[in-house]
Amino acid sequence: MKWIVLKRTIDYDGSQISSLWGYMEADLQEDSIIAFRGSCDVQIRHMIDLEDRKEGDSIYSTDMLHFVIEHFDSTDLKLIYTRQRLFASIVAETLLQRGIRTSRAGDDLFVQGKKLSISIASTSAVSQKIHFGMNVEHNVYGCLSDQGVPEKDMFSMMEEIASRYVEEVHDIEKDLRKSRPLSVI
Template identity: 35%
Template sequence: MTITHKHVDEIFEYDGSQINPSWAFQEFGIYGSSIITWIGPVNITPDNLKDFADVGLEIKSNYMANFICEFFDQQPPNMRVAYLRQRLLVMIFREILSEYGIATKREGDDIFVDERKLSISIASVSLSSAKIHFALNLEDKGTPDDVDTIGLYDIKDNNNNQIFNEDNLVDLINKTVDRFIDEIETIEKDISKTKVLL
């Protein structure tokens, strides 16, 4: 499976509509499986909520790194596989944070640093594709009052220096996407070379 990654420099809001099928094709003319990344605020409107557990809750932030993944390799799309890939993406990002010396905790698809929520995510399927939205707070601003949050720019090293900033954020995004794509492609290769049990 070929997966196309496009990082969009333009800042725009994630309102939940981007999880709709074939959004990457409609917006950017990208055919097939893709990962679109960009920086922008998140404010999910009630009509675009996909998680029944989130109904009535605010999901918003002034400034986030957004990932929209879409996969067409399974027909019909499989919700279980979509969630497994979502968790794989989350775990890969935690692995990268650990390489920077950042301790994290995971609860399902949520990442926490110092007991503060860093990320949001959802996975779902349409009739034609599986979709994932994964987003990381950059600053602890504009988030719901009842959630203790943290942003990537708020994280400091042992010398109280900022670890992530505007200069290295896109590199962090690209590193995450590259590892995620490599993991999926490696799984495909392993499947193709493995003898089935008889």
């Protein structure tokens, strides 16, 4: 698995959750996590969450840190939702190390009772995908700027989160290769 943090701004519109976006955007043909910064405006046609779609919810932010994850080893929806929650926990741990206390409910992070993040997971015929976004600036929801995260630290925080997720996945795969199967008695 590889990670990359893009230096250019990309505005997230929901199309980035499509299969093989990492290949088209950054020439990554393996499991990957691509981080970038930009606004977020997910239109109804790109909404994966049917509850949001039925409610006609708006998913909008002027400035977010985005993480798009793709795994090719399975198309199991339960597995990608588990990975999504693992990722949210890694983000929460990373923020706590920076002095920002969050709470997690499923795949969502909250800071001082305000929703800080958005996330969705889904599968296609070839891969599993996760999008996770965190508000940098927002006048209604929680945001990193209100928590005192300096502008100069945003890029390094994306690198740290992405690399920690990749390390966790590699560690899991290493453990899989050292455990013997249970025997039937």
